[in-house]
Amino acid sequence: MKHGRSLAALGAVAFGLLLSDSAAAQETAKPKVIPHDTAGRVECLTCHSGAIEGIPAAPASHEGRESDTCLLCHSADSPIQSAVPKTIPHDVAGREQCLICHSGALEGIPAPPANHEKIDVKYCQLCHDSGG
Numbered sequence: 001m002k003h004g005r006s007l008a009a010l011g012a013v014a015f016g017l018l019l020s021d022s023a024a025a026q027e028t029a030k031p032k033v034i035p036h037d038t039a040g041r042v043e044c045l046t047c048h049s050g051a052i053e054g055i056p057a058a059p060a061s062h063e064g065r066e067s068d069t070c071l072l073c074h075s076a077d078s079p080i081q082s083a084v085p086k087t088i089p090h091d092v093a094g095r096e097q098c099l100i101c102h103s104g105a106l107e108g109i110p111a112p113p114a115n116h117e118k119i120d121v122k123y124c125q126l127c128h129d130s131g132g
């Protein structure tokens, strides 16, 4: 009896750990919403390059990203703030013009949600990794 209860307690602890682990993973994967005004601050990398003390640097994973991409993910209304982008389930070679197919006009091909309206096709793969 005593044994059974401690096993159950152990299970509860393990489950708790599992939950907090995945919550932590989600937190690190989600970009912070920009905490300051953007007026006069559109050249994000002028400040977030790591060269200015006291200003958080863009992490190493960001190498190659230009300032015109930052708000795609760090704005409050970015799609990535409310969901995890799916991996592209197909090859992308020869399919770089995503919107030819993902426009909503072709039956059986999912259309991007409405919050994608202003996203340029050259940025699709910043969020949707190519898996296949």
Ligand code: HEC
Pocket: 032, 033, 034, 035, 036, 038, 040, 041, 042, 043, 044, 045, 046, 047, 048, 054, 055, 056, 070, 071, 074
């Ligand atoms: C003039 C310098 C400057 C520019 C340009 C600038 N930022 Fe910032 N940014 C800061 C400073 C200083 C902080 C930290 C203080 C604060 O929260 O305002 C900060 C904080 C942030 C944070 C939160 C970082 C953290 O770890 O809490 C994000 C995200 C961010 N900025 C994104 C951007 C984006 C995206 C742009 C371009 C649209 C941008 N910033 C342009 C100075 C700048």
Ligand code: HEC
Pocket: 028, 029, 030, 031, 032, 033, 044, 045, 048, 056, 057, 058, 059, 061, 062, 065, 066, 067, 068, 069, 070, 071, 072, 073, 074, 080, 126, 127
């Ligand atoms: C494709 C989405 C995406 C784009 C585009 C992007 N970021 Fe991020 N950013 C993230 C994610 C996710 C994190 C947190 C995980 C990590 O460290 O990579 C992050 C982290 C940061 C941080 C550290 C604070 C934090 O949120 O943890 C800063 C500062 C930052 N980004 C600035 C920038 C700047 C400046 C640009 C443009 C040059 C940019 N980001 C473009 C997704 C993005």
Ligand code: HEC
Pocket: 086, 087, 088, 089, 090, 092, 094, 095, 096, 097, 098, 099, 100, 101, 102, 108, 109, 110, 124, 125, 128
């Ligand atoms: C020639 C047409 C075509 C092009 C171009 C194309 N796709 Fe697709 N895409 C499809 C089809 C068909 C599916 C669904 C069938 C499948 O899983 O392959 C799909 C599925 C997806 C899905 C998964 C949707 C879901 O609900 O599971 C994502 C995300 C996606 N594509 C992103 C992209 C991106 C990003 C690009 C550009 C780099 C792109 N696609 C280019 C035809 C295309």
Ligand code: HEC
Pocket: 072, 073, 078, 079, 080, 081, 082, 083, 084, 085, 086, 087, 098, 099, 102, 110, 111, 112, 113, 116, 119, 120, 121, 122, 123, 124, 125, 126, 127, 128
């Ligand atoms: C800032 C990140 C980001 C960018 C950039 C982005 N997406 Fe998405 N996309 C998401 C998120 C988050 C979702 C919702 C979760 C999901 O279905 O992947 C989504 C959903 C989709 C879906 C719907 C999948 C479904 O199941 O209905 C398609 C199709 C898609 N995106 C295609 C694109 C295309 C094409 C582009 C470039 C024009 C693009 N995305 C750019 C983040 C992004």
